[in-house]
Amino acid sequence: MAIAATDNQTLNLGQRTERVRDAAYRIRHHSLNMGEVQGQGYVGQALGAADMFAAVYADQLDFRPAEPDWEDRDRFLLSTGHYAIGFYAALAEAGIIPVEELETYGSDDSRLPMSGMSTYTPGMEISGGSLGHGLSVAVGMALGLRHQNRTQRVINFLSDGELDEGSTWEAAMGAAHHQLGQLTAMVDINALQADGATAGVLRTEPVTEKWEAFGWYAQRINGNDPRALLQAFDNIAAQAALASRPSVILCDTKVGRGVPLLENREKAHFMRIEDNEWQICRDQLTEGFEGSNS
Numbered sequence: 001m002a003i004a005a006t007d008n009q010t011l012n013l014g015q016r017t018e019r020v021r022d023a024a025y026r027i028r029h030h031s032l033n034m035g036e037v038q039g040q041g042y043v044g045q046a047l048g049a050a051d052m053f054a055a056v057y058a059d060q061l062d063f064r065p066a067e068p069d070w071e072d073r074d075r076f077l078l079s080t081g082h083y084a085i086g087f088y089a090a091l092a093e094a095g096i097i098p099v100e101e102l103e104t105y106g107s108d109d110s111r112l113p114m115s116g117m118s119t120y121t122p123g124m125e126i127s128g129g130s131l132g133h134g135l136s137v138a139v140g141m142a143l144g145l146r147h148q149n150r151t152q153r154v155i156n157f158l159s160d161g162e163l164d165e166g167s168t169w170e171a172a173m174g175a176a177h178h179q180l181g182q183l184t185a186m187v188d189i190n191a192l193q194a195d196g197a198t199a200g201v202l203r204t205e206p207v208t209e210k211w212e213a214f215g216w217y218a219q220r221i222n223g224n225d226p227r228a229l230l231q232a233f234d235n236i237a238a239q240a241a242l243a244s245r246p247s248v249i250l251c252d253t254k255v256g257r258g259v260p261l262l263e264n265r266e267k268a269h270f271m272r273i274e275d276n277e278w279q280i281c282r283d284q285l286t287e288g289f290e291g292s293n294s
Contacts, residue, residue, distance in 0.1 A: 020226040024054035025289045030089035034105040036278045044255035044268045046086030053090035055229040065095035068122040079134020079158040084116035096123040132165030142183045155184045161193040163204045176215025181244040190253045223251025
């Protein structure tokens with residue numbers, strides 16, 4: 001049975017928002033548990049993008065958890081392969097992989113390597129370790145589905161750092177030219193790259209205007225606000241009947257979101273977290289989540 005998007009007909013926006021918020025909390029909790037296995041990793045990105053992953057898997061995609069290669073599934077492409085820790089948590093939350101398997105993250109012979117590999121992990125559509133290629137693959141996939149007279153959606157998750165890549169903008173131009181209305185890009189704008197602040201590496205602003213100039217329907221939102229994410233997807237659905245053009249949701253997020261100890265940590269691209277800090281992180285996450293629901 002397909003789930004997620006087909007359930008939205010019976011839920012109002014408030015109920016959908018609550019469902020996504022709960023899923024995002026569990027994704028963050030899973031990500032911390034996985035990070036503790038290695039003692040380090042791209043934990044900050046997983047926490048920052050959790051709301052984005054939750055919106056997709058708890059609300060948008062049509063998929064079958066027990067049949068990840070179901071022919072009629074919507075496609076979600078993780079261009080940023082190093083975000084895999086958060087993506088695995090989302091796959092577990094969606095029931096595609098067992099929660100217990102998360103304990104094998106980054107270990108020898110695990111299906112969950114530190115950078116996403118489609119050959120290993122159920123539900124992982126592409127290998128995204130080389131940044132800047134995901135949107136090109138998404139464009140090709142959307143075109144392929146069209147040639148097969150199929151209407152499944154393609155959602156590509158990419159980072160603001162990937163906007164430095166010329167291949168990303170070539171793909172953006174191609175998507176608009178071919179009027180790929182079933183294609184949506186989600187850009188995690190956390191303002192951080194491996195070499196430092198995104199703005200200091202290569203200034204990409206004004207981002208919204210650039211995507212619009214390339215022919216995309218662009219929205220910029222708080223990517224850590226589940227309600228704003230759902231409203232953005234609803235806006236895409238509403239405009240799809242009027243224009244066959246691709247859509248992009250530009251999501252401003254905060255690295256380490258939900259865990260104050262990590263939100264303010266320097267050198268946050270790849271974090272080393274001390275043994276005694278992991279439980280502090282989980283406690284802060286739970287306190288913040290329960291406080292927001294009280």
